[in-house]
Every structure is written in C-alpha cells, then in structure tokens.
Amino acid sequence: MKFKAFLTENGVMLLERRFLPALDKLGKTCHLLLTKERVIFLHNLLNGDGIQCIAQFQKEVLFDDYRISSQNEDCIAFAVDLSLLQRAVRSSVSICSEFGAGGSPSNRLQIKLVKKLPPKCTQPMPYLTFETKGYKAAVIQDVPISKPLPRAQVLELRAALELAQELPLTLVQVPDLNQIQNYVDRMRHLGEMLNVSISKYGDLHLQISTALVSLGAEFRKLLVIGEKAQAPPEDENLSAETRHQRAIMRQDGQFVHVSVKHFAKSLQCNLTKPDCAFYGIAPEGASLTVIFQFFVPGTHQTDKSIGLHCRLPVLDPGTN
C-alpha cells in the first residue's frame, strides 16, 4: 500500500482556508478515502449516526504527482483527526512561505503514507507525513491515522458513498446561506426539532414549534431543479404553514423533522465559501439533503471537480 503526492498551492488554499475548518466543525474525525482519481472526506458514512457529509475533490484540484497503489483497486481509506490534519497543513504553509515562494520545486509540500515506530511502542503505526524542504531546513510532521481500512470496509464505504450520491427529486436553491445561518443561530435555543418543508413551487419553510411558541422562516419562489410545479394562485395569501400543508396534501411538497443542532452544524459548510446551496428531501422523507455548489472562479459554471453535500437524519416527531 503506497501513497505519495505533492499538495498544490490551490490545494493548500482550499484545504487550509476553506474545507478543513468547515469539516472540523462537522465532526472531530472523519474517513479519508483516496482513490486513483479522487480524494474524499467522509463523515459518519459507516456508523450511520449524526450528519453525513461528503467532500470530494478530483485529485488534480489538490495534488500534483499523485501516486497511489493498493490491493483494494488502488483505494486507501483511513480515519483521521481533522484538527491534527489542519494543524499540519497550516504549519507547513507557514514554513513554506517563510523560506520562499510556495510552489517552487525546492519547497513543495509532500504528503506520504508511512509506518513509523512511535516512542515507547513496539508496533509501528501508520501516519500521514507532511514533508517540507525549504532552503535551509526540512520539516516533517506526522499526523497519526487509523490503520487503513480492510477491503470489506473499503467496499462498504464506497457503497455508502454511492448511495449518498442519490439526488432528491426536487431541489430548491437557497439565495443567501448567511441569512439562513443568522436566523438559525438565533432560533436554535428555542426548540430542539426543526420542521423543514420544501415544495415544487420553490418554497422552503423552516419552523420550530413547541408548546409555547411557533417560529418560522419561509423563503419563496426559489429556483427549482428537478420536479417543479406552478403554485396555485389561491395559496398566495395564506400563512406559510397552511401553504405548505396544502402543497403536501397535493403531493407537491414534502416535510421532515431534523435536529436543530444538526441543521446548524450543516450550515458550518458555509465556511467552505460555496457559491450557492440547494436543499432537497430524499424520497420517502428518508433524509434532508443539502448540496453546496462551487463555480469555476470568474464564471457561473459549476466546478465539477469539487463536491460537497450533507445528509441530515430525520427525526420521528414523537421523540421531540
């Protein structure tokens, strides 16, 4: 099993400034799946608890000179602590910049999978090693990782990844994630369960409802991708709650209950600076999906080399 690659300047910037800070907020540890073509960070895909999050990159986005080989169709997967990873990238960056412009061959940041014997141990342990060679000094940082996953678990991970890629039939585009984040930050301590309903008319409704208060935000006439429908004019002046109830009765909408904490956590993906986001409910109300989209810089074209989405588990309303 071998892995060695050089982080590009773009890769360092994406990871250090945008993705690692966001992924760290979603969960302390995650799986890192390296394939021949892609690099994928996965939260909670194997244990089924909490928010699932998948951040995937085409290898060229992050790495140069990417070499991987293993007996699992050249796939390697392991668990890693994101704060340690973040720290290693950050300090390597500062060393690179201290000793000269980044990107020149003499001080590129190399990442390698290694086995080393830690002090006071008899067994060698696996690490992801960061190596920077500056003009005057070389710095090596070892990020401890879990034992690489065995074949069966790698297959399980890849199957879960396939399943998680299924798109909801209707997705609505959220215009301003900051607005939603600001709102959720203020309403979150008023209740634990968030009702989310999405209609084919392009309406998104978020509501917390307890015995003492019902608090909601409705975003209307959003861009719809997938199955869409025309909003009946007679619904125009109704309250948000009634409007969505009618849409659901007509099978033009769906609703799910999710944990407010999970929803707020998923909004931390805003730290990756996406260009827009889409919300959708999986068939049968199995989960709430949010897909973050990134544009090719300077355009409105989707950058297909970067993908980020979360799936929130749904709650049984009886367990509020």
Place this chain on the structure above:
Amino acid sequence: MSSSAVEPEAADLVCQLENVQGMVDSLSAVRWKRHQDAVVELSEHGIVLILEESNCLQAKVYLRKELFAQYDYNAEERPRFGVSLGLFVDCLSTFTVPGRASAIEIRYPGPDMQLLLKSLDSSDACIYAEIRTIIPDTVSWDYNFEPAGSVPLSFTVKSAALKEAIDDLEWPGSSIRINLKPAPPSVSFRGEGHGDLQIDLMYNVNSDLLLDFNCNHPVSHRYKYKFLRATTSNLPSSVMKENRGSKLTIGRGGMLKVQHLVPVGRAPFPNPHVIDSASHQQQPGRIAYIEFFVKPEEEEDDNRND
C-alpha cells in the same frame, strides 16, 4: 398550534416597528433573571410591559405609540395578557439582522390568543412567530409611588456610571444604603458586609457624572442588593453608548424609582414595506421609558427614615 388561513378581522392591535432592535433592547433591560413572566397591557397610548418580583421589585417598559411607524388600536377594553419575557425577547431577536434595521409587524390577538410577529423586510422571505399568551395574574403589588414631599428627592447620574457603581457594590455582599444630602449636595451608595465600600457623588464636583440633583433634606434608605442590581444589570449597549442620565427618585416611605431611557432608533432609510403614518408628524425623541420600583428594607432605627 396552527395559524388560520384567513387573517383575523379587526385585531385589537396591529402595529409596525421600523427597527426591532430597539424593542429587543428595551425589553432586555428588564431581564434580571432567567424565567420571568410579564404582563402586557395594550392601549390607545401604546404598549406597557410590567414585571415584578417578591413584592419588592417592579419594572415597567413604556413603548408609546409614537415609537411605531403604524399603530392601529381597535379594542374596546384594554387587552391584558401574560407572556414569558425571555421567550418574547428571544423571538424578537430572531428578526434582527446584524448591521441592518429590521421592520416587524406585531398583531394581537391571533386565533388562539397568541401574540403574532411577522417580518416586513421582503415579500419573498418572511420570518414569523406565534407566541402563546396566558391569562395574567393580577399585579399584586400596587406600589403607588408618591413623592416624598413637596420637593422631589431625585438625582440623575450617567447610566454607565450608575451601572459601574452598582456592579462594584456587589463586593461587600450586603444591602446598599443610599444617602442624599442637600449640603454639600451629594449622594452616596454604601455597602457594609465583607468590608465596606462607599461611592460618593458630589454634585458640584462630579458634574460630568451627576447631571442633576434635587434634595432639601437629608434622606437615607437601604435596599436589598439583588433588587438594586436588577435595575442596571441588563442595560443594553445602546444605553451605555449614548450614556444619557438615569434618574433616581426617592418617594414616600423610601420607595426608589429608577428611570432609564432606551433609544428605539429609526431606520436610516424609509422601509418601502412599512406604512409610516407618523412620518409627517413632529416626532418626540424615539425613546422607550424603563422604570424600576424598589421597596426599601425596613429600618430598625426609625430616626433614619425620612
């Protein structure tokens, strides 16, 4: 709880406020503990919120109708209801947006006697809240504040200085004695417990802090620290920044009245979603009045009473 499909006809009150932050600030000023139930009274003059504790402390927030861009009052009798203050403030806070004025509409009652709030800023994004109300207890303490004599006993001190003084007086861990003296014109706050602390404000010396002073005979009363503390503990940052005066008056029997002024600012630009029926009228300053009433502790020595 569900809202009806049709808006209620002729609600008792429908009013619109251009910047909800001012209301959040005013109500936050009377939040001295986690769980408080407020009594809300609606009238043709405005909205009043009343809170009390232990028959020793009462607070009132006056939101005059002139503070509102629109104020449609239709009730025959003055509606009165109870609401959780913390819940009310937290709900109002969800309408605030950092760096921007947010306009809201307040309506009472909803179909289930709820207090209804709705954002007014955008037609395609709407925030709303429906807060359950309760039948209020009768306000048991009829404080009936009366002046101590023909000349009021009062002083006005900069709000930030008053808060700082009261915060410092936590240290002795005792009741606080307030002494007013006409000669030299001065007020002192004294705590005697784990050590002594006295804070003196001289009218002719600390004129930057003590803005006004009226006293024709010495007077001295003691107040429980936690109630005195409640009168300044949650002053909003807008009050501290503007740093106007807070007025303290000692009434008959030593009842202490503490008054603060909280700015309820207007939006910098007219909000196209808000119908401003008041725009052509001469506006009094956009201020909410907060009043606290604190009962004095009983004195063993009658000579010290006024």
